[in-house]
Amino acid sequence: MTSPLPGSIHRASLVAEVIAIGSEMLFSNRVDTHSVYIAGRLDGYGVPLIARSIVGDDSRVIKQALGLALTRSDFIFLTGGLGPTEDDVTRHAVSELLSLELKYHSEIVEQIKDRFRRLGRTMNEINKRQGFILETATALENTEGTAPGQYLKYEGRHIFLLPGPPQEMQPMIQRHLIPLLDQLGLRPASRKYFRIAELPESHVETLVAPIYRQYPEIHATILAAPGDIELFFRAEDDSSRLSELADRITQVLGDSVYATEEITLEVVLAHLLKERRSTLAVAESCTGGMLGEWITRIPGSSEFFLGGVIAYSNTLKSQLLEVPPKLLHRYGAVSAPIAEAMAEGMRKRVGSDYGVSITGVAGPSGGSEAKPVGTVFVGYSDGEKKQSVRFHFLGDREVIRIQSTRAALNMLRKEVLQSKRQARGRKSKA
Amino acid sequence: MTSPLPGSIHRASLVAEVIAIGSEMLFSNRVDTHSVYIAGRLDGYGVPLIARSIVGDDSRVIKQALGLALTRSDFIFLTGGLGPTEDDVTRHAVSELLSLELKYHSEIVEQIKDRFRRLGRTMNEINKRQGFILETATALENTEGTAPGQYLKYEGRHIFLLPGPPQEMQPMIQRHLIPLLDQLGLRPASRKYFRIAELPESHVETLVAPIYRQYPEIHATILAAPGDIELFFRAEDDSSRLSELADRITQVLGDSVYATEEITLEVVLAHLLKERRSTLAVAESCTGGMLGEWITRIPGSSEFFLGGVIAYSNTLKSQLLEVPPKLLHRYGAVSAPIAEAMAEGMRKRVGSDYGVSITGVAGPSGGSEAKPVGTVFVGYSDGEKKQSVRFHFLGDREVIRIQSTRAALNMLRKEVLQSKRQARGRKSKA
Numbered sequence: 001m002t003s004p005l006p007g008s009i010h011r012a013s014l015v016a017e018v019i020a021i022g023s024e025m026l027f028s029n030r031v032d033t034h035s036v037y038i039a040g041r042l043d044g045y046g047v048p049l050i051a052r053s054i055v056g057d058d059s060r061v062i063k064q065a066l067g068l069a070l071t072r073s074d075f076i077f078l079t080g081g082l083g084p085t086e087d088d089v090t091r092h093a094v095s096e097l098l099s100l101e102l103k104y105h106s107e108i109v110e111q112i113k114d115r116f117r118r119l120g121r122t123m124n125e126i127n128k129r130q131g132f133i134l135e136t137a138t139a140l141e142n143t144e145g146t147a148p149g150q151y152l153k154y155e156g157r158h159i160f161l162l163p164g165p166p167q168e169m170q171p172m173i174q175r176h177l178i179p180l181l182d183q184l185g186l187r188p189a190s191r192k193y194f195r196i197a198e199l200p201e202s203h204v205e206t207l208v209a210p211i212y213r214q215y216p217e218i219h220a221t222i223l224a225a226p227g228d229i230e231l232f233f234r235a236e237d238d239s240s241r242l243s244e245l246a247d248r249i250t251q252v253l254g255d256s257v258y259a260t261e262e263i264t265l266e267v268v269l270a271h272l273l274k275e276r277r278s279t280l281a282v283a284e285s286c287t288g289g290m291l292g293e294w295i296t297r298i299p300g301s302s303e304f305f306l307g308g309v310i311a312y313s314n315t316l317k318s319q320l321l322e323v324p325p326k327l328l329h330r331y332g333a334v335s336a337p338i339a340e341a342m343a344e345g346m347r348k349r350v351g352s353d354y355g356v357s358i359t360g361v362a363g364p365s366g367g368s369e370a371k372p373v374g375t376v377f378v379g380y381s382d383g384e385k386k387q388s389v390r391f392h393f394l395g396d397r398e399v400i401r402i403q404s405t406r407a408a409l410n411m412l413r414k415e416v417l418q419s420k421r422q423a424r425g426r427k428s429k430a
Numbered sequence: 431m432t433s434p435l436p437g438s439i440h441r442a443s444l445v446a447e448v449i450a451i452g453s454e455m456l457f458s459n460r461v462d463t464h465s466v467y468i469a470g471r472l473d474g475y476g477v478p479l480i481a482r483s484i485v486g487d488d489s490r491v492i493k494q495a496l497g498l499a500l501t502r503s504d505f506i507f508l509t510g511g512l513g514p515t516e517d518d519v520t521r522h523a524v525s526e527l528l529s530l531e532l533k534y535h536s537e538i539v540e541q542i543k544d545r546f547r548r549l550g551r552t553m554n555e556i557n558k559r560q561g562f563i564l565e566t567a568t569a570l571e572n573t574e575g576t577a578p579g580q581y582l583k584y585e586g587r588h589i590f591l592l593p594g595p596p597q598e599m600q601p602m603i604q605r606h607l608i609p610l611l612d613q614l615g616l617r618p619a620s621r622k623y624f625r626i627a628e629l630p631e632s633h634v635e636t637l638v639a640p641i642y643r644q645y646p647e648i649h650a651t652i653l654a655a656p657g658d659i660e661l662f663f664r665a666e667d668d669s670s671r672l673s674e675l676a677d678r679i680t681q682v683l684g685d686s687v688y689a690t691e692e693i694t695l696e697v698v699l700a701h702l703l704k705e706r707r708s709t710l711a712v713a714e715s716c717t718g719g720m721l722g723e724w725i726t727r728i729p730g731s732s733e734f735f736l737g738g739v740i741a742y743s744n745t746l747k748s749q750l751l752e753v754p755p756k757l758l759h760r761y762g763a764v765s766a767p768i769a770e771a772m773a774e775g776m777r778k779r780v781g782s783d784y785g786v787s788i789t790g791v792a793g794p795s796g797g798s799e800a801k802p803v804g805t806v807f808v809g810y811s812d813g814e815k816k817q818s819v820r821f822h823f824l825g826d827r828e829v830i831r832i833q834s835t836r837a838a839l840n841m842l843r844k845e846v847l848q849s850k851r852q853a854r855g856r857k858s859k860a
Contacts, residue, residue: 288726289719296718307742316737
C-alpha cells in the first residue's frame with residue numbers, strides 16, 4: 001500500500017517514538033491517531049519515528065516500553081493514561097521507572113476546579129490525582145480538558161506525557177514540541193508535498209520515479225489510499241535541488257495534483273466554490289450519501305452546498321430528479337445518459353450553479369458482463385455544459401464507493417478550475 | 431474512552447503480543463488490522479494481547495521488540511517483512527537474535543515458481559529469498575501469496591512469522607494458530623456480548639457495575655464509541671454463572687441493547703426492515719448524507735432503502751420535502767416541528783413505509799443560547815405516527831454527526847420493533 005520509494009536515503013540523526021497507552025487500543029480497530037499526528041510534526045523537522053507501541057493500562061508493560069525507548073530514542077511521547085481514574089497509571093509508571101517523585105500542585109487542581117466551574121459542574125475528588133507532576137517535569141497546560149501534560153528531560157532524552165484525546169494532545173504539541181525543536185536548533189526540513197487524485201499509485205510511480213531517482217540526496221515517500229495519493233520529498237540541506245525536482249514533478253503530474261499542502265480534495269473544492277460564490281447540489285445513487293457527507297464535513301459548507309438527493313431507487317431518480325423513466329428503461333440506471341440527467345435534474349431542481357452525480361455498481365452483486373461491479377458513471381452539469389465519465393474501479397464495496405466519491409469531487413474541481421480560467425481569460429481580454 | 435470495568439479480574443495465564451513490521455505503518459493513518467484480527471482470535475481463548483508494536487523495516491529495532499516480547503509473552507506474532515526485497519528483514523532479524531540459521535528450502539521455491547506459473551508469469555530471482563526458513567521452524571504454506579509463514583517454539587515461547595497482507599495472514603492463523611491453541615489444551619472461553627445504543631458510557635456503567643461486581647470470576651470489558659457501546663463478559667470455567675449474569679444485564683439494559691453479536695446498528699435495522707418487507711427513506715440536514723451512507727454500506731440495502739434528501743439548505747427542505755416555509759420561519763430549521771415535517775414529507779414524497787429525519791447544529795458555529803452546538807432533532811413518521819426527539823450531543827462536528835446518525839437509526843429500530851410487536855399482538859388476538 002505504502003512505501004518509501006526505492007533509492008531514497010534517510011540521514012536524520014535524532015529519532016523519536018510514541019508509546020500509546022490504553023487497553024481499548026489493544027482490542028479496537030480504532031486508529032492510534034496520536035502517532036500519525038506526532039510523526040507528521042516531527043517529519044517536518046527530519047526526525048523520524050522509529051517505533052510505535054500500543055500498551056494496555058498496565059504499569060509493568062508501560063515501564064518496559066519506556067525502558068526500551070530510553071535506550072534508543074531522543075524524543076519519547078507517552079500518550080494517554082493521564083485521566084483521574086485508577087486505570088490511569090502513566091504518571092506512576094514513569095515515576096517508578098525513573099525514580100522521580102510525583103509532587104502535588106494545588107494550583108493545577110485549582111485550574112481544573114475552575115474548568116469544571118465554567119462548565120457549571122463540580123470537580124470530582126478523584127480529579128485531584130491529575131495535580132501530581134513528576135518532580136523534574138514541567139506541567140503543560142491543557143486548554144481543552146483536565147489532564148495537564150508533562151515534559152521532562154531525562155539523561156538527554158526528551159520525554160512528553162500527553163493526554164489521550166487528540167483535541168487535548170495536539171495543542172500541547174503545537175505549543176511545546178515545536179518551540180523545543182526550534183530551540184534545539186533543528187530546522188524545519190525543506191519539503192515538497194503533492195496530493196494527487198485520479199491516478200493509480202503504479203501510474204504515479206511510473207511517472208515520477210525516473211525523475212526523483214536523479215536526486216538521490218532527496219528523501220521520497222509515497223502514501224496511497226483509494227483514489228488519493230500523497231507524495232512527499234524531503235531535503236535536509238540545499239533546497240534549490242528540491243525546488244527543481246518539485247517543478248519537474250509538477251510538470252509530469254499536471255492537474256492531477258489537487259494540493260501542495262496537507263488538505264483534502266473536498267477542502268480544495270470548498271475553497272474554489274467559495275471563492276467563486278458558486279453553489280453545488282449532488283445526486284447520488286451507489287454512494288448513498290457519501291459525497292454529501294464528505295462535503296458537509298467541512299464547517300461552513302452551507303455557504304456553497306445546497307444539498308442533494310440520494311436517488312437509490314429508480315423511482316426516486318424520476319420523482320425527485322426528473323430523470324425520464326423512458327431514459328432509465330432504455331439505458332439502465334448505471335449509464336452515461338442517466339448520470340448526466342441526474343446531475344442536470346438536480347441542478348435545475350434546486351437552482352445551483354453546479355450539479356454532480358454518481359451512479360454505479362458498488363457490488364458485491366448487481367454486476368453484469370457489460371457493467372461489472374466497479375462500473376461507475378460520474379455526471380456533471382453547469383447549465384452550459386453536461387458531461388459524464390465512465391470509471392471502472394477495483395476493490396470491495398467500500399473502496400469502490402470511496403473512489404467514486406473522490407472521482408466526483410475531482411471532476412468538479414477540474415471543471416470549476418477550468419471555468420475560472422475561462423472567466424479570467426475573458427476578463428483579461430475585455 | 432474505553433476501559434476494563436473496575437472490579438474485573440484477569441486471570442489468563444498466557445499472554446500474547448504482536449510486532450507489526452513495515453515503515454509505511456509508522457507514517458500512515460491506516461489501522462494495523464493484523465493486531466485487531468489476532469487479538470480477536472486469541473480473546474476467544476482467553477489469551478489477552480498485552481502490547482502491539484509497530485516498527486520500521488529496521489533489523490535493530492525489530493530485534494529489540496522481539497527481545498522484549500521474549501521476556502513476557504507466550505505467543506509472539508511478527509507480521510510483515512517477509513517479502514522478497516531487501517527491505518524485508520524479518521527473517522534475518524529473528525535469525526540473528528535467536529542465533530538460528532536460515533536454511534534454504536528448494537521445495538518452497540518450487541511452490542513459489544508454480545504459483546507464478548499458474549498466474550502466467552515467471553518468478554523473479556529475488557523471490558528465492560523467500561525460500562529461507564529458520565532452522566527450527568516449520569514453514570507455513572501461503573495459499574494466497576508467495577511468502578511462506580514460519581512457526582517455531584523457542585524457550586517455551588510460540589513465535590509466528592506471518593506475511594503482512596491480511597488475506598495471506600488470516601488463513602495461516604486459522605490453519606495453524608487455532609489448532610495450536612486447541613493442542614495446548616486452551617478451550618474457547620464462554621462469552622456474552624452486548625451492543626448498546628443511546629445510553630452514555632457512564633450511564634451503562636452505573637447500571638451494570640452493581641451486577642457484574644457480584645461475579646468476580648467473570649472478566650468484563652466495555653468499549654465506547656460515540657453513541658455506541660460494546661460490553662463483553664468472559665468466563666473461563668463454568669458458564670451457568672455467565673448466563674445468569676447475562677440475563678440480569680439484559681433486564682437492566684432493556685431495549686437499549688440492539689445486538690448480542692458483533693454486528694452494527696444499521697445491520698440490525700436492515701434485518702428488521704427486510705423481515706417486514708418495509709421500506710425507508712431519509713431526510714438529512716446536519717449529517718449531510720451520513721445516515722444514507724451508513725445504510726447503503728450494507729450490500730443489498732436497495733431491498734428496503736429507497737433513498738433520501740440531503741436538505742442542507744432551507745430551500746431544499748421546502749422544495750423537495752414540502753416543509754412549509756411558514757413553519758421554517760416560525761420554529762427555525764432546527765426544531766421538533768421541522769424534524770417531523772421532514773420525516774413526514776420524505777415518506778409521503780416517495781411512498782415509503784418509514785421516514786426518518788435529522789436536523790441539528792453540528793457546529794462549530796451556528797449555535798445559539800436556545801439551541802447550542804450539539805442540539806439535534808431526530809424525526810420519525812410511519813403514516814400513523816409522527817414524533818421527534820431532541821438530543822444534546824457533546825463533541826466536535828464529526829462526533830455530533832455520528833451520534834445523530836446512530837440516534838436516528840436507533841429510533842427507527844425501536845419503532846419498527848414496536849410495530850412488529852403490535853403486529854404480532856394483533857395476529858395472536860385474531
